[in-house]
Amino acid sequence: xxxxxxxxxxxxxxxxxxxxxxxxxxxxxxxxxxxxxxxxxxxxxxxxxxxxxxxxxxxxxxxxxxxxxxxxxxxxxxxxxxxxxxxxxxxxxxxxxxxxxxxxxxxxxxxxxxxxxxxxxxxxxxxxxxxxxxxxxxxxxxxxxxxxxxxxxxxxxxxxxxxxxxxxxxxxxxxxxxxxxxxxxxxxxxxxxxxxxxxxxxxxxxxxxxxxxxxxxxxx
Numbered sequence: 001x002x003x004x005x006x007x008x009x010x011x012x013x014x015x016x017x018x019x020x021x022x023x024x025x026x027x028x029x030x031x032x033x034x035x036x037x038x039x040x041x042x043x044x045x046x047x048x049x050x051x052x053x054x055x056x057x058x059x060x061x062x063x064x065x066x067x068x069x070x071x072x073x074x075x076x077x078x079x080x081x082x083x084x085x086x087x088x089x090x091x092x093x094x095x096x097x098x099x100x101x102x103x104x105x106x107x108x109x110x111x112x113x114x115x116x117x118x119x120x121x122x123x124x125x126x127x128x129x130x131x132x133x134x135x136x137x138x139x140x141x142x143x144x145x146x147x148x149x150x151x152x153x154x155x156x157x158x159x160x161x162x163x164x165x166x167x168x169x170x171x172x173x174x175x176x177x178x179x180x181x182x183x184x185x186x187x188x189x190x191x192x193x194x195x196x197x198x199x200x201x202x203x204x205x206x207x208x209x210x211x212x213x214x215x216x217x218x219x220x
Contacts, residue, residue: 001205002026004061004100006051006091007070009036011164012106016070016198017044019167023202030060051087057094066102066205067095070198075134084134084141092149104201105145106157107138109187109216115178118186142214155204156214159197160190167195170219172203174210180218192218 003020007013008029014037020027021041029037030049037046049056051071061067069091073083088105095103110116113136116128128135145154158178173180173188182188196219204210 001065002028002063003205004028004030004064004067005070006030006067006087007072008046009033010070010072012072012162012194012197013070014039015166015195016068016201019195019198019202025202028060028064030057052090054090054093054097057090058097061094061098061100064098064100066104067091067100068201069103069105070201071105073134073137075131077130077133079133081133081137084137085144088141088144092145092152095152102153102205104155104157104204105141106159106197106201107142107214108135109158109160109179111135111139111142111158112178113139118179118181120187120190123190146212146214150212153211155210155212157197157201157204158214158216159192160187160218161192162194162197163191165193165195167199168193168219170196172196172200173218173220174200175216176213177216178214180216189218 003025005017005027008017009031017027021043026043028045031037034046034048047060071087073081116124142156179187200217
């Protein structure tokens with residue numbers, strides 16, 4: 001397929017671009033700084049683009065089969081952030097202009113405010129309050145896709161804590177919700193390999209199972 005990847009210079013994005021090329025996809029990486037992506041491949045095109053500009057993005061989306069976003073934005077402790085919603089609104093507008101229908105993006109476990117009640121104490125009382133600004137804006141982005149993008153085939157992938165390691169051959173576990181529960185309803189893990197998140201996101205290109213849904217994932 002022909003894929004446009006945003007956030008390609010980030011840690012998760014680099015795993016996704018590498019795997020996509022290995023699988024034979026043609027990848028256009030839309031980046032803020034072209035010098036940051038050092039991978040070279042005959043099926044890789046690296047272009048500089050403003051992820052908040054629908055006008056810029058739409059030109060690069062022309063003729064693409066799908067858009068995959070691995071964009072991430074840093075948390076702020078004393079103020080809100082808007083990078084997730086601002087970028088997704090531009091992506092969606094650009095997709096409509098370019099007549100591209102499929103978008104896959106990643107957020108996180110626990111984006112819904114109440115969903116962290118079953119998390120381990122350290123996560124619930126230290127980590128989640130620290131990154132609340134990110135989780136809140138991710139949740140706003142998820143709600144935007146659900147309420148205002150019924151014309152698009154979108155999927156939100158929610159992983160737990162990200163480890164900067166390549167894909168494994170472990171079984172991928174999924175759950176339609178804000179974390180993957182064990183038989184007692186508690187989170188089954190706290191972390192996942194970034195390479196496995198990329199592997200799962202790419203697998204969705206050939207599946208209709210999670211269209212217009214958010215899916216929590218991890219590995220067994």
